[in-house]
Every structure is written in C-alpha cells, then in structure tokens.
Amino acid sequence: MYRGWGLFIGGAWRAAEDGGAREVIDPATEEILGWIPVASRADLDAALASARQGLETWRRASPWERAAVLRKAADLIRAREQDIGRLMSQETGKPLVQACGETRDAADQFEWYAGETQRIYGQTIEARVPEVRMQIRWEPVGVVAAFSAWNFPALLPSRKIAAALAAGCSIIVKPASEAAGSAMAVVQALADAGCPAGVVNLVTGDSRFISEYLVRSPAVAKISLTGSTAVGRQLLHLAADGIKRVSMELGGHAPVLVFEDADVDHAAEQCARFKYRNAGQVCASPSRFYVHESIYPRFCEQFAAVANSLKVGPGLDPETHMGPLANRRGLENTQRLVADAVERGSRLIAGGGRPAHIAGGKGYYFAPTALADVPDQALIMREEPFGPVAPIAAFATFDEAIAKANSTGYGLASYLFSRSLKTATLASEAIRAGMVGVNELAIASAEMPFGGVGDSGMGREGGPLGIRDYLEAKFVKTRLF
Incomplete structure (x- = not known):
C-alpha cells in the first residue's frame, strides 16, 4: 500500500537508514495493509538537517510564493480526494464518505492559510519624537516538530503543516503509525505543488523515541501536538527544558x-x-x-x-x-x-x-x-x-x-x-x-479557531489566530540622523 512512500527527507521518499519497518493493520479485518519505516537516529538527524536548510530557503520566500504553493497543494488534494479517501478508510475504518469529507477539509486548510500568509500584518507605533520610527514585524519561529493523531490522519497534520508553511517555517511531521499513509499523501501533494526540498519532512516509527529526540534537538524551535493529555504533559516537560514554543490540542470530554x-x-x-x-x-x-x-x-x-x-x-x-x-x-x-x-x-x-x-x-x-x-x-x-x-x-x-x-x-x-x-x-x-x-x-x-483550555491544551489551530503560534514578534526602533 505504501509503495513509493516512506520517510520524506530532503524532498525525497526513502526507507529507514537501517531498514526498520512496522506493520499497519486494517481495523475492519485485522489484516496487514502494509509496512511503514521506523526512523532511526540517523534518519532523524537527516530530517533535522533537511529542515534547517529548508527553513533558510522558505523564510526568504515572499508571501505570494508561499501562497501559490499552498493553493496548488489544496487543488491537488481535492483532485485526489477519492484515492486519499480510500486509503484513509482502510487505515482507520471510517466510512468512505467521511474519509473523503476529511480530505476536502484538509485541502481547505491549505487554501485558508494561502490567504493568511498574505495577511501577516506588522504594526507601526507613533514615536514620542519626530526623528524616531518604531515598528513591529512578524517572523517565522523556525523549525517546527509536529505530532498528529490517527483519528483524522489527513486533517490534523494539514492544520499544522499549512500554518507552519504560511508563516515561513519548515516542519518535520510525525503522523500516527496507525494511519501514516494519509499524511504521506498530503506531503506528496505539497511536493508536487512545488514546495522546496527540506521545507516539509515526514518521519514515522516509534512515537516516544521520535518525539523525545526531536523536542530535545536545539534545531527545533516549536512543538505542535494533537494527542492525549498524558502525552501532552510529557512533551511540555521536554519543551520546558529547551524553552520552546508549544501548541497543544489535547483530549476532550x-x-x-x-x-x-x-x-x-x-x-x-x-x-x-x-x-x-x-x-x-x-x-x-x-x-x-x-x-x-x-x-x-x-x-x-x-x-x-x-x-x-x-x-x-x-x-x-x-x-x-x-x-x-x-x-x-x-x-x-x-x-x-x-x-x-x-x-x-x-x-x-x-x-x-x-x-x-x-x-x-x-x-x-x-x-x-x-x-x-x-x-x-x-x-x-x-x-x-x-x-x-x-x-x-x-x-x-x-x-x-x-x-x-x-x-x-477538560475544556475543549x-x-x-x-x-x-x-x-x-x-x-x-x-x-x-x-x-x-x-x-x-x-x-x-478552516476559518474557525480550534483549541481548548485546561487539560485540553493551549493555543489555537485554524482561523485568524492559527498562524500566530508559528510567528515571533520583532520590535524595531530606528533613530533617523
């Protein structure tokens, strides 16, 4: 099922460096659907290096260039709705009509953020004296490590990828092993849309090992998780050691x-x-x-x-x-x-x-x-x-x-x-x-801010607030001579 896909690093699909792989089970039959790579330390180092290089390319791209890639990706995902939907249905068991609906929702994320990347507005502040200029500008936070759950395997990673790319960040996404193919299809659409090598990277395998390794890396500036409250607490502890930006969409009741x-x-x-x-x-x-x-x-x-x-x-x-x-x-x-x-x-x-x-x-x-x-x-x-x-x-x-x-x-x-x-x-x-x-x-x-309070996490995905978690404010004060 996953033929031609695997880890996506440096703009290319590849197997794990040591050949490691794990099975994916069809929940309707309990039979093996296929095998996905188990990323090694060497693979993660390669993904981090790729993302650092991709960041330097992508952060200099104009909002119009970023928007064009995101819109093209949205078009490709919609065009591939039936294929992605069937893959998702087999991986998760959800009815095909719901899987196709989720695929369209994933495309909406890229379309929405194509507009948002062109609406990253700075601010001018009037100074107290005429020879001074003051402004606030927004810059990409850096390399993002994103972890998504299996219940919406195309939509959840798309929320993170689209927002990160709109802000000018590069990203390493780790989808859930139960349904990694849906995220792979989204990444393939981005590659086909002309996203530069290194901007989007995808790794699969042992969730605990991958999350700890990426979060501890000094190359990663921000973490985004959709997962359980228990996992959220673990990643927050790790993120605190590196003083990293976090957004957490956790459990709900x-x-x-x-x-x-x-x-x-x-x-x-x-x-x-x-x-x-x-x-x-x-x-x-x-x-x-x-x-x-x-x-x-x-x-x-x-x-x-x-x-x-x-x-x-x-x-x-x-x-x-x-x-x-x-x-x-x-x-x-x-x-x-x-x-x-x-x-x-x-x-x-x-x-x-x-x-x-x-x-x-x-x-x-x-x-x-x-x-x-x-x-x-x-x-x-x-x-x-x-x-x-x-x-x-x-x-x-x-x-x-x-x-x-x-x-x-909970408060989602x-x-x-x-x-x-x-x-x-x-x-x-x-x-x-x-x-x-x-x-x-x-x-x-896509146009609504999604997120919770308390044990349900922090930050928002989607809507006009969604891009803010991927941006840093920079204040510039200039005295004219």
Missing part, C-alpha cells in the same frame, strides 16, 4: 446541555449522529449528555432510535454509517467503560457490544451504544471515552447543568441546545471550554 425549551427531537437526532461520527473517536465529539428532566425521557427515546438505526460495517461499504474502531486498545477501552457504567446502575438503551450482523470475530467493531441514568461516579463521565458510547443523565436547574458541564479538567468543546437567547448566552459564558456550539455541533472548519 465535551458536555452537551439540552435545556427544557430546546427542540428535543432535533437535539436528540443531531447529538446522536454527531456522537457516532468516526465511531466517536473525535476529540471534540459530544460525549456527556445532560438533559433537562422535563424532556429527558423523550430525548433518550429519540437518541436510542437513531443509534439503533445506524448500520455498522467496513468503511468501504457504501451503506456503512459507522465503521470499526481504529485499534484494539480503543475497543477494549470502550468495553471497559460500558461494563463499569452498567455495574454502577446505568441503563443500556442501545447497543452494548459487537453488532450481531458482523460475521466472524475479526475487526474492532462495537455497536453505537447509549446509556441512560448514568451516575456522575461512572468512569465514562470522568474519562474521555473516544468510542461510540453516549452517557446520558438528567439535570433539574441551570446551575446544576453548568456544574456538571464543568466537572472535569462544549454544546448546548436552547431557544432562549438569555439561557444560551449565560450558559455559553459559564461553560469552561475553548469552543461552544449553540444549537450547533459542527464547530470545526
């Missing part, structure tokens, strides 16, 4: 508040469909549902009906609504959380195990699952589920709803449904999160 005046049927259907997108493996996925007691029974009934209507199967099957989980550890974690919730008194109202119609025991399948009357003490109310399980509980008052929404350390996304402008405004202001969707669950796109 998004609350959904459905108030008594909401359109309950609409809210239930939208919540269920978004919850099971990508088998619930979305950091911003709605994952804790708190519903006003007056509409609680109706919400649970409608939510369960949608969950039970979704067809589970291989991602390449055009009738599939939800594919398998991406790996075995995700499946085992989902089983653990459901068992704990039921043991603590939760009611199973949809799913709960492997779909009956999936033949054989192969594939990391788990039915869309909904739990009602879930107590606050259940693990699923405190741990990020990252699977197709929806815990639902009732609340009685506004203050109780806000307290439940803010009961974890949050959602609420209400027809009342007052309720929606006060709730959106009281919820502790980087993003709030009001009667809306689609809150991620």
Whole structure:
C-alpha cells in the first residue's frame, strides 16, 4: 500500500537508514495493509538537517510564493480526494464518505492559510519624537516538530503543516503509525505543488523515541501536538527544558446541555449522529449528555432510535454509517467503560457490544451504544471515552447543568441546545471550554479557531489566530540622523 512512500527527507521518499519497518493493520479485518519505516537516529538527524536548510530557503520566500504553493497543494488534494479517501478508510475504518469529507477539509486548510500568509500584518507605533520610527514585524519561529493523531490522519497534520508553511517555517511531521499513509499523501501533494526540498519532512516509527529526540534537538524551535493529555504533559516537560514554543490540542470530554425549551427531537437526532461520527473517536465529539428532566425521557427515546438505526460495517461499504474502531486498545477501552457504567446502575438503551450482523470475530467493531441514568461516579463521565458510547443523565436547574458541564479538567468543546437567547448566552459564558456550539455541533472548519483550555491544551489551530503560534514578534526602533 505504501509503495513509493516512506520517510520524506530532503524532498525525497526513502526507507529507514537501517531498514526498520512496522506493520499497519486494517481495523475492519485485522489484516496487514502494509509496512511503514521506523526512523532511526540517523534518519532523524537527516530530517533535522533537511529542515534547517529548508527553513533558510522558505523564510526568504515572499508571501505570494508561499501562497501559490499552498493553493496548488489544496487543488491537488481535492483532485485526489477519492484515492486519499480510500486509503484513509482502510487505515482507520471510517466510512468512505467521511474519509473523503476529511480530505476536502484538509485541502481547505491549505487554501485558508494561502490567504493568511498574505495577511501577516506588522504594526507601526507613533514615536514620542519626530526623528524616531518604531515598528513591529512578524517572523517565522523556525523549525517546527509536529505530532498528529490517527483519528483524522489527513486533517490534523494539514492544520499544522499549512500554518507552519504560511508563516515561513519548515516542519518535520510525525503522523500516527496507525494511519501514516494519509499524511504521506498530503506531503506528496505539497511536493508536487512545488514546495522546496527540506521545507516539509515526514518521519514515522516509534512515537516516544521520535518525539523525545526531536523536542530535545536545539534545531527545533516549536512543538505542535494533537494527542492525549498524558502525552501532552510529557512533551511540555521536554519543551520546558529547551524553552520552546508549544501548541497543544489535547483530549476532550465535551458536555452537551439540552435545556427544557430546546427542540428535543432535533437535539436528540443531531447529538446522536454527531456522537457516532468516526465511531466517536473525535476529540471534540459530544460525549456527556445532560438533559433537562422535563424532556429527558423523550430525548433518550429519540437518541436510542437513531443509534439503533445506524448500520455498522467496513468503511468501504457504501451503506456503512459507522465503521470499526481504529485499534484494539480503543475497543477494549470502550468495553471497559460500558461494563463499569452498567455495574454502577446505568441503563443500556442501545447497543452494548459487537453488532450481531458482523460475521466472524475479526475487526474492532462495537455497536453505537447509549446509556441512560448514568451516575456522575461512572468512569465514562470522568474519562474521555473516544468510542461510540453516549452517557446520558438528567439535570433539574441551570446551575446544576453548568456544574456538571464543568466537572472535569477538560475544556475543549462544549454544546448546548436552547431557544432562549438569555439561557444560551449565560450558559455559553459559564461553560469552561475553548469552543461552544449553540444549537450547533459542527464547530470545526478552516476559518474557525480550534483549541481548548485546561487539560485540553493551549493555543489555537485554524482561523485568524492559527498562524500566530508559528510567528515571533520583532520590535524595531530606528533613530533617523
């Protein structure tokens, strides 16, 4: 599957220096899809040297030159949508229509940042005396080391690559080993778009070894991670030693508040469909549902009906609504959380195990699952589920709803449904999160700033704020003689 690809260093694809490789598993069949390189110390040194050289070339390129490459890459990714989508579906198990949608979203990142690179505006400050000039200019921070997760294997690296390149930085990207091919396809599009050698580099292999080696390198000026909160803490410790810039998009456990005046049927259907997108493996996925007691029974009934209507199967099957989980550890974690919730008194109202119609025991399948009357003490109310399980509980008052929404350390996304402008405004202001969707669950796109607070990280990706993390401000004061 990965023939012709591998490590991308110095503008060329290559195998690992010592021949090391690891397998990639199809989550729908548990069969081997292919092999990717395991980068050695020598490979990482080569990538660092390449990125340093690429930085010197790229930082001198004009915004118009950078924009042209990014726009061409966007066009190529769109033109290759079906091929990239099929590859992604095989790697992750997600339905082909979702994989193709993600590919388009990845292209949008490059198109958006093609515009942003032309909008890096400095500032002139009026001096106190006429013979002095003062200005602020923005310069690229330097070489970026970027680490992305497997759940959106084209979009997540694209957010980082596009922003870094728009700012004039070079980058070494390390995609997740479970789904490296999607990132390789994005890098191939950049190469074909005329991106100079060394500006974009890609390495695969042992995540811990690669991340520690790159973060410790004095050549790297900035780290960007999309991953778990635990990994984020580790990289922050390493980054502190080198006083490096960081942006972290970490875990989430998004609350959904459905108030008594909401359109309950609409809210239930939208919540269920978004919850099971990508088998619930979305950091911003709605994952804790708190519903006003007056509409609680109706919400649970409608939510369960949608969950039970979704067809589970291989991602390449055009009738599939939800594919398998991406790996075995995700499946085992989902089983653990459901068992704990039921043991603590939760009611199973949809799913709960492997779909009956999936033949054989192969594939990391788990039915869309909904739990009602879930107590606050259940693990699923405190741990990020990252699977197709929806815990639902009732609340009685506004203050109780806000307290439940803010009961974890996470603060990435949050959602609420209400027809009342007052309720929606006060709730959106009281919820502790980087993003709030009001009667809306689609809150991620290239023009929107994406990121969280607390255990969900720092910094923003996308939107007018996304490029700032890749730029340094320089103040220049000139006295005229």
